[in-house]
Amino acid sequence: MGEVHEHPNWGTYKWVALILSVITVVEVWVYYVPSFVASRLFVPVLLTMSAVKFAIVVMFYMHLKYDHKLFRALFTGPLIIAILTMVILLFLFGHLAIRAG
């Protein structure tokens, strides 16, 4: 019922920081590869790396992986609504389109 806490230790935090740094380096590196920037993979790959970094910080540094599910709901609920709203706005203003046929 109460807050379930067993926060990670220095070892985990160190690896998390390393993974975040490596992903950031890769993100910046792909930005300077013209052939990759021109490819269809550029945006999805960057978005995926950003989402992974986001999730890692939220799970391990904000301890959401270890905390009560109510906190998870309080964070993910508004986040999902916000992302859906953003996607809808991008469709509405023509930045995203569904190609038929």
Next chain:
Amino acid sequence: MATAATADVVGHGHPPTTTGLDHRKIAIWAFIGSECMLFTSLISTYLVYKGRSVTGPFPHEVCNPPQCATTLKPILNIPVTSVSTFVLLMSSLAMVLALAAVENKDKPGWAGTGAWGRALASSKLWLLMTAILGATFLGFQAFEFTSFVHEGLTIRQNLFGSSFFTLTGFHGAHVTVGVLWLLTLLAIDVRRGLGPKDALIVDISALYWHFVDVVWIAIFTLVYLIR
């Protein structure tokens, strides 16, 4: 249950709640949820206006006459922003170490022995480090804003300038609040020492700080890297 509830009163200094969770922690998560919506609206505005400025400077493209009076190079400085992003990521590491030091203060030797163990166990060191890294990030942002203004990009110049300065300015304001919050905690730590009984207030400030970090993770990709 009654014993647990009584222990909760003693432990946290406030009445027990129906959820068994501390109201302050529920409040900060609800606040963070609402902040998600605020920043997503600002990011959405930036993305909706992306590529619709009729005059330069532009974020990733060269602006040539007659669109601009003179040729203007792409304005975003990716190397500088990459360094500031790394600084903010490392500030999050320092913040979790500050929280761990406060939570474990009554467990001598939990961080090991030697100089590194003593450093790991020092909440003052990590709070100060987090505040310094946060202030460094703000310094990078001040440099970026100043150089943009010198290059002709103001909040009134074009749609890119308006949405960019509003988004990153709001984020910078949040970082500033975070730095002030951290310095307040550091002052309390210096004055009377922070211990396990104070873990919750440090945890709440840490949640705010990490949130500011994750917002920047999104901004860095969506604004700076994606062309």
